[in-house]
Amino acid sequence: NFVLTQPHSVSESPGKTVTISCTRSSGSIASNYVQWYQQRPGSAPTTVIYEHNQRPSGVPDRFSGSIDTSSNSASLTISGVNTEDEADYCCQSYDTNNHVVFGGGTKLTVL
Amino acid sequence: QVQLVQSGAEVKKPGASVKVSCKASGYTFTSYYIHWVRQAPGQGLEWMGIIRPSGGSPNYAQRFQGRVTMTSDTSTSTVYMELRTLRSDDTAVYYCARAERVYNWGQGTLVTVSS
Numbered sequence: 400n401f402v403l404t405q406p407h408s409v410s411e412s413p414g415k416t417v418t419i420s421c422t423r424s425s426g427s428i429a430s431n432y433v434q435w436y437q438q439r440p441g442s443a444p445t446t447v448i449y450e451h452n453q454r455p456s457g458v459p460d461r462f463s464g465s466i467d468t469s470s471n472s473a474s475l476t477i478s479g480v481n482t483e484d485e486a487d488y489c490c491q492s493y494d495t496n497n498h499v500v501f502g503g504g505t506k507l508t509v510l
Numbered sequence: 511q512v513q514l515v516q517s518g519a520e521v522k523k524p525g526a527s528v529k530v531s532c533k534a535s536g537y538t539f540t541s542y543y544i545h546w547v548r549q550a551p552g553q554g555l556e557w558m559g560i561i562r563p564s565g566g567s568p569n570y571a572q573r574f575q576g577r578v579t580m581t582s583d584t585s586t587s588t589v590y591m592e593l594r595t596l597r598s599d600d601t602a603v604y605y606c607a608r609a610e611r612v613y614n615w616g617q618g619t620l621v622t623v624s625s
Contacts, residue, residue, distance in 0.1 A: 434613075436555075443605055443615040443616065443617060443618050444555065444605075444613075444615055445615070446612045446613055449611055449612050450611060453611075455612045489554060489555055491555075496569070497560075497569070498557065498569070498571060499545060499557035499560075500557070501547075501554055501555040501556065501557060502554070503554045504554040504555070
């Protein structure tokens with residue numbers, strides 16, 4: 400099985416762009432869709448990106464997702480970050496048995 | 511609209527069992543798989559398994575094999591997750607989530623295991 404590795408925390412100033420990475424330890428990042436979830440304290444996760452780079456309705460276009468096969472990683476980019484974006488962000492994919500694999504989560508702080 | 515409503519918080523002693531329910535509404539219950547995911551305090555999300563409400567064998571994460579049972583009741587559009595032989599490190603919020611391109615999540619159920 401593989402592991403999805405995320406930085407424990409990232410921080411950025413309001414109005415800037417922040418990128419959170421999610422690196423897959425084995426197997427191609429492109430072989431299974433990657434989703435990204437936002438989770439605020441005391442709340443259930445919500446999807447901000449699905450199928451690598453698709454944005455659900457209602458999610459601002461400041462949020463974007465991508466994959467990079469050269470680094471075998473997925474990225475979540477938030478442009479024009481603001482204090483409302485402060486939350487935990489978690490990537491998720493699937494293994495060959497269609498079991499769900501989560502990354503460890505990244506805490507975003509907007510300074 | 512799609513809703514998953516979970517049962518209320520539980521406090522259990524070590525060695526006991528807990529059964530969490532997840533009642534679905536707003537869509538055809540048998541058409542979508544349901545995942546169970548848990549989150550220990552201050553920790554990340556952990557996948558426990560998946561069940562097809564229309565029938566068939568659930569698929570469990572290896573670390574829960576033998577200790578978890580997921581079932582469904584189509585008459586009430588409810589899925590259940592039972593975890594047995596509870597330990598203190600099973601203290602967590604347990605979520606159900608509808609497996610769609612964009613997941614729909616229940617509100618979570620806090621299970622506290624303490625003597």
